[in-house]
Amino acid sequence: MHRKVQAALIQLVVGKSRSKNIENANQMICEAKNKGAKLIALPECFNSPYGTNFFKEYSESIPNGPTCKMLSNAAKENEVYLVGGTIPEEDNGKIYNTCTVWDPKGELIGKYRKMHLFDIDIPGGITFKESEILTAGNDLQTFTIDNNIKVGIGICYDLRFEELAKLYRKRNCELLIYPGAFNMTTGPLHWELLQKARALDNQLFVFAVSPARGDKGYIAWGHSQVTNPWGKVIAQAGHTEEIVYCELDFDECDKIRQQIPTFPQRRTDIYDTILLNK
Numbered sequence: 001m002h003r004k005v006q007a008a009l010i011q012l013v014v015g016k017s018r019s020k021n022i023e024n025a026n027q028m029i030c031e032a033k034n035k036g037a038k039l040i041a042l043p044e045c046f047n048s049p050y051g052t053n054f055f056k057e058y059s060e061s062i063p064n065g066p067t068c069k070m071l072s073n074a075a076k077e078n079e080v081y082l083v084g085g086t087i088p089e090e091d092n093g094k095i096y097n098t099c100t101v102w103d104p105k106g107e108l109i110g111k112y113r114k115m116h117l118f119d120i121d122i123p124g125g126i127t128f129k130e131s132e133i134l135t136a137g138n139d140l141q142t143f144t145i146d147n148n149i150k151v152g153i154g155i156c157y158d159l160r161f162e163e164l165a166k167l168y169r170k171r172n173c174e175l176l177i178y179p180g181a182f183n184m185t186t187g188p189l190h191w192e193l194l195q196k197a198r199a200l201d202n203q204l205f206v207f208a209v210s211p212a213r214g215d216k217g218y219i220a221w222g223h224s225q226v227t228n229p230w231g232k233v234i235a236q237a238g239h240t241e242e243i244v245y246c247e248l249d250f251d252e253c254d255k256i257r258q259q260i261p262t263f264p265q266r267r268t269d270i271y272d273t274i275l276l277n278k
């Protein structure tokens with residue numbers, strides 16, 4: 001069975017104009033499709049600047065807002081699976097950082113709300129508190145592309161939580177997609193390393209898709225990246241606007257899972273029952 005997929009990660013410039021952000025994403029999706037991509041992923045917060053002071057103003061309901069309209073049309077016109085980065089989602093007076101997933105008919109087939117909110121405080125580095133304004137999601141989201149390939153979604157800070165990635169592996173995912181916007185403090189050391197760790201621990205492909213680096217406000221690290229199930233980085237962007245292309249061969253997941261069978265070898269019989277409290 002053919003288990004190869006052509007994919008594209010779109011590292012977008014994001015500015016203050018929501019309509020320009022949406023239109024730019026639309027054009028880049030067409031470009032990626034024209035170069036052969038069947039699975040396309042966008043960055044975290046691609047319709048709005050990234051900052052707690054922007055989330056309310058830029059929030060939209062899903063699937064009725066203008067950003068979802070574009071995403072649905074773009075998926076349909078280009079006949080691609082589209083992971084629509086994230087947008088601030090308004091629902092019942094609450095705001096979430098939410099990723100939508102669209103199938104080649106333009107149908108919404110998944111919605112994931114960021115589970116681990118980005119609250120950190122590094123003096124002299126970065127302080128950010130998403131929980132001032134956002135509500136966390138409590139659920140996983142997977143979807144299936146051609147040939148039964150299962151994909152799981154996380155968002156940015158979620159990359160740091162290996163439990164989430166492992167839950168997806170236990171649901172037989174072979175690819176995890178994280179729209180994300182790391183920063184100039186944590187990006188240099190943690191961005192690449194965390195993706196390699198999640199990929200290797202769980203023996204699956206990992207995408208992380210960043211906005212391009214701007215020069216004001218929250219400065220994103222960029223470097224959208226594809227890591228294979230061996231933990232090898234197989235494609236990576238610089239920090240400006242660009243599209244990263246890759247061909248994924250999902251037989252690689254089967255191979256490493258057979259050759260280094262860590263999942264059936266886990267000693268779940270003793271970790272929490274005997275050793276945790278010893």
Ligand SMILES: O=C(O)CCC(=O)C(=O)O
Pocket residue numbers: 044117118155156157158160180181182183186187190
């Ligand atoms: O974990 C980090 O260092 C960055 C996370 C982040 O920027 C986010 O969750 O949006």
